[in-house]
Amino acid sequence: GAVVSQHPSRVICKSGTSVKIECRSLDFQATTMFWYRQFPKQSLMLMATSNEGSKATYEQGVEKDKFLINHASLTLSTLTVTSAHPEDSSFYICSARDRVGNTEAFFGQGTRLTVV
Amino acid sequence: AQSVTQLGSHVSVSEGALVLLRCNYSSSVPPYLFWYVQYPNQGLQLLLKYTTGATLVKGINGFEAEFKKSETSFHLTKPSAHMSDAAEYFCAVSGSGNTPLVFGKGTRLSVIA
Numbered sequence: 001g002a003v004v005s006q007h008p009s010r011v012i013c014k015s016g017t018s019v020k021i022e023c024r025s026l027d028f029q030a031t032t033m034f035w036y037r038q039f040p041k042q043s044l045m046l047m048a049t050s051n052e053g054s055k056a057t058y059e060q061g062v063e064k065d066k067f068l069i070n071h072a073s074l075t076l077s078t079l080t081v082t083s084a085h086p087e088d089s090s091f092y093i094c095s096a097r098d099r100v101g102n103t104e105a106f107f108g109q110g111t112r113l114t115v116v
Numbered sequence: 117a118q119s120v121t122q123l124g125s126h127v128s129v130s131e132g133a134l135v136l137l138r139c140n141y142s143s144s145v146p147p148y149l150f151w152y153v154q155y156p157n158q159g160l161q162l163l164l165k166y167t168t169g170a171t172l173v174k175g176i177n178g179f180e181a182e183f184k185k186s187e188t189s190f191h192l193t194k195p196s197a198h199m200s201d202a203a204e205y206f207c208a209v210s211g212s213g214n215t216p217l218v219f220g221k222g223t224r225l226s227v228i229a
Contacts, residue, residue: 006159031214034216041224042222043206043221044160044206045219046216091157093159093160095217097214097215103165103167104165105150105208107152108159109159110159
């Protein structure tokens with residue numbers, strides 16, 4: 001089946017710095033990718049929809065200037081957490097639908113971000 | 117708009133007993149329904165999905181779910197629980213097309229020896 005690779009799996013950064021998370025579709029092209037955030041013991045909340053070659057669409061309450069999304073190619077989307085603070089510590093997961101029929105969603109392994 | 121309600125944030129069963137995790141959905145379009153399992157600090161693993169066709173769907177690790185349109189439900193079952201089934205389970209809904217999945221709050225399954 002299709003694979004979505006997310007990197008890094010874990011990152012620790014200092015407060016005030018920026019962190020970039022990459023999401024790659026390895027064997028299919030994804031015109032759209034989705035970024036989710038998961039707090040401990042909670043569900044996945046959609047943050048934004050990343051569209052190749054155009055601006056991302058953010059969900060209500062998500063700061064687009066803090067969470068920068070770039071979808072530069074059909075196989076790569078990046079999420080940059082800018083000026084990170086401890087409250088940004090969370091588990092971030094990307095996802096992409098298959099192009100034929102959209103009957104499945106593939107998820108990256110997730111990135112555990114800890115801001116100290 | 118779509119939403120998912122998972123009844124019971126925590127379910128505890130004995131090893132060998134029936135597992136039943138409940139999921140009800142709301143969707144204004146024909147739904148695609150999914151069950152995922154998540155182990156601590158890991159990503160999501162697809163257990164099974166319903167898109168069209170047969171309403172009883174069989175997945176991996178002995179799990180199955182039945183789509184009941186009249187009840188707007190997609191409950192997950194397994195005849196005999198195993199210790200390795202202890203994890204967090206998420207039900208999700210989407211429409212057709214390139215749309216995101218909407219997740220329920222999750223149900224933590226504990227299996228008691």
